[in-house]
Amino acid sequence: MVKYLIFLESFTKQKTIKTFLGNDxxxxxxxxxxxxxxxxGYYNLGVDLTKFTPYYDPLPEKNKNIKFWQDYLKKNKPTLILLATDPDREGEGIAQEIVKILQLQPHHYKRLLFYEITQQSIKQALNNPLSLNKSLVEAQNARQVLDRMIGFCLSPLLRKKLQALSAGRVQSVVLKLIVDREIAIREFEKKKEYIIQGIYEIQGEKYTLRQKDEKxxxxxxxxxxxxxxxxSQLDSIFSLINEEKxxxxxxxxxxxxxxxxxxxxKSQLSFSIAQTTKLAQQLYEGIYLKNNNKQTGLITYPRTDSCRLNKQFVEQVYQYIQKxxxxxxxxxxxxxxxKKESLTIQDAHEAIRPTYFSQRPEETKDSLVPEQFSLYGLIYQHxxxxxMSSAQTQKTTYTFVNNGYYFTMNENVLTFAGFFVLNPDYYLPNYKIKKxxxxxxxxxxxxxxxxIEVKEYLENKPQRYNEGSLVQELERLGIGRPSTYNTFSRILLNRGYVEYNNDRQKHFVPTELGFKVNEWLQKNFASLINEKYTANLEAExxxxxxxxxxxxxxxxxxxxxxxxxxxxxxNKPV
Structure with missing residues (x-):
């Protein structure tokens, strides 16, 4: 007879966890x-606007499963129901949905939290069941209601005023970032700047001498x-006047x-956000590995804003590095x-890391598809x-004079490899270091x-966002959360507010409609659709x-x- 019933979110995770559990x-x-x-209700908000109580309906596609679970509970009556949905705000909300739909009493259920799917982690969670975190449930409800209020109120206005499809709490701020960047690029291009530089070649390597002032x-x-x-006043000979190390x-x-x-x-593997999100979830939930003949979760929970690493894992890594x-x-x-953990970091979340440091990437290659293998290798090496210790370099700055004009040339040479030893062929050119x-x-x-050449100076030119750089900017601004990064750019593309500059770079460029939508939102709702206010809402x-x-x-x-x-x-006329 079954004593314990566990609810998860994923069927793959279900398969992995079953390998650790017995017949109970x-x-x-x-x-x-x-x-x-x-x-x-009002504007289909789904909220009682006197008491602000949210109303929820079961998803029609889940009715068959819900009926099966209800019948199962009537027949089997397990001792305890364990809610092991994902360890974040959304996971807590799903756990609450299970409680509500199955009408579970508090003594009937407990919450399980784990951040990696390993036998040790599952055993620890089973030995330390928790109560449902009501604060996290409230936060999830607040996020859903807030998004509904903003989206369902602004979107009809956009359709009426501009024949545009939608607006959203974060979606519209992301559009603003992309539009603002495009405007900055256009402004930069209006006032071009030029520099003078000399090119010196030795053994196939090019060095650049750039004109500087006396400071x-x-x-x-x-x-x-x-x-x-x-x-035109410069000679081909530059005289060295100073050398600084x-x-x-x-x-x-x-x-x-x-x-x-x-x-x-995105940068190293050219993976889209959607692709990386999907692959990381697969690695977390578990993959059948031929070398140990079992379903194995390869990485920790992939939605996190923490840099923390498990002490036991860190010790294993240090032993390996020393050896x-x-x-x-x-x-x-x-x-x-x-670093002090920021306000956004939840509970005991760790960084994304391999669950087993002993599981080297090369040992998994015949069990993973190429994309999974590439991502696991990236996570492992990173x-x-x-x-590992920092790489050390010696930067030498040579200062030259040419007919009263000053020029400098730099060379940065590796003196201690540190973490560069892992992949010098990648790190040296990317950090512009010479061996x-x-x-x-x-x-x-x-x-x-x-x-000697005159060249347009482009190094200060603002760069368009791609998916990777956009997510980095959102994190820097405190906008959005790890579980939502996958959605914003996809929505903007589907709405026709942005497009890619080309199929190779895939940088975001606002369309004419995107410019119009942003202009209208900033004209009428600038106090709502801006980076600071949205970040403050996330903090709340x-x-x-x-x-x-x-x-x-x-x-x-x-x-x-x-x-x-x-x-x-x-109420304003169109």
Missing amino acids: YEVFATSGHLMELAKK GKLVTYPSKEEAEKVK EKRYIFPKPPFTTSLLLYEA QWGKIYCQFSPQHQE TLASL TSLLEKTDLKSLEVNK LDKISQGKNSYLEFIQKFWNNFFPYWQEIS
């Missing part, structure tokens, strides 16, 4: 949410003609948060482990690098360059998660401020 356990999967905010600041010219005039440290990046993983997977390269390659006090110096043994006193939702604010107080205050102004705009 039955495992069901919800496959996501069971209920949604009802479409009824070392780059000299720029407002027109190409002015730059060409100065260039500086020791530098390059620290490894912190362990993967969701946003950093999405960025690096492979020596103690000097260990960074025993990484900067990212010393985590290893995050605990050995080509200039040290070269007579530079009178340097004859190969050519986090406070509800921590029990420092309440659903009712938050939603009531928002609606009472928003509704009168929205009503005024609604």
Whole structure:
């Protein structure tokens, strides 16, 4: 007879966890949410606007499963129901949906929290069952109601005014970021700047000499003609007047948060956000590995904004580093482990890391599809690098004079590999570091360059966002959360508000409709659709998660401020 019934979200996770459990356990999967905010009442908000009580309806496609579970509980009557949905705000909301739909009494159920699917983690969760976190449930309800209020109130206005499809709390701020960046690019292009530089080649390597003023600041010219005039006064010989050496440290990046993983997977593997999100979820939930003949969860929970790493895991990594390269390659006090965790970081979340450090990527290759293998390899190497010592370089700055004009040339040479030892072929060119110096043994006193050129200065030009850089910017601004990063760009593309500049780079460019939608929203709702206000709303939702604010107080205050102004705009003629 089954004593314990466990509810998860995913069928794959169900398969993995069953390998750790005996016959006393039955495992069901919800496959996501069971209920949604009802479409009824004022503007279909699904909220009683006197008491601000939200109303939820079961999702029609889940009715068959719900009926099966209800019948199962009547027949089997398990001793305890364990709610093991994902360890975040949304997972807590789904756990509450199970309680509500199955009409469970408090003594009938407990909450299980785990951040990796390993036998040790599951056993620890089973030995330490928790109560449902009412604060997290309130925060999830508040987020859903807030998004409904903003989306369902603004979208009809956009359809009436501009024949546009929708607006949203975060979606519209993301559109604003993309439009603002495009405007900044156009403004930059209006006022072009030019620089003068010399090109010196040695053994196939190119070095650049750039014109500086006496204080070392780059000299720029407002027109190409002015730059060409100065260039005409220069000789091909540059005289060395100073040489300055500086020791530098390059620290490894912190362990993967969701946003950093999405960025690096885009940068290094050319994976889209949707692709990385899907692959990471597969690696977390479990894959059948041929080398150990069982279903195995390969990484920790992939939706996190924490850089924290499990102490036991860290010790295993340090032992490996010392064995492979020596103690000097260990960074025993990484900067990212010393940082104070921000308000947004939930409970015991860890960074995204391999669940078993002993599970080397090469051992999984014949069990994973190529994309899974690439992402697992990236996570494994990045985590290893995050605990290794910094790379050390010597930067030499050479200062030259040419007919009274000053020029500098730099060379950055590796002096200690540190984490670069993992993949020097990748790190050296990406950090623009040379393995050995080509200039040290070269007579530079009178340097004859190969050519002198006038070039448009583009290094300060704002760059369009791609998926990876956009997610990084959202995290920096405190907008959105790891579980939602996958949605914003897809919505904007589907709505026709943005498009890709080309199929290779896939940088976001606002369409004419996107410009119009943003212009109208900023004209009428600038106080609502902006980065600071949206970040403040996210912070308030986090406070509800921590029990420092309440659903009712938050939603009531928002609606009472928003509704009168929205009503005024609604009544204006088209």
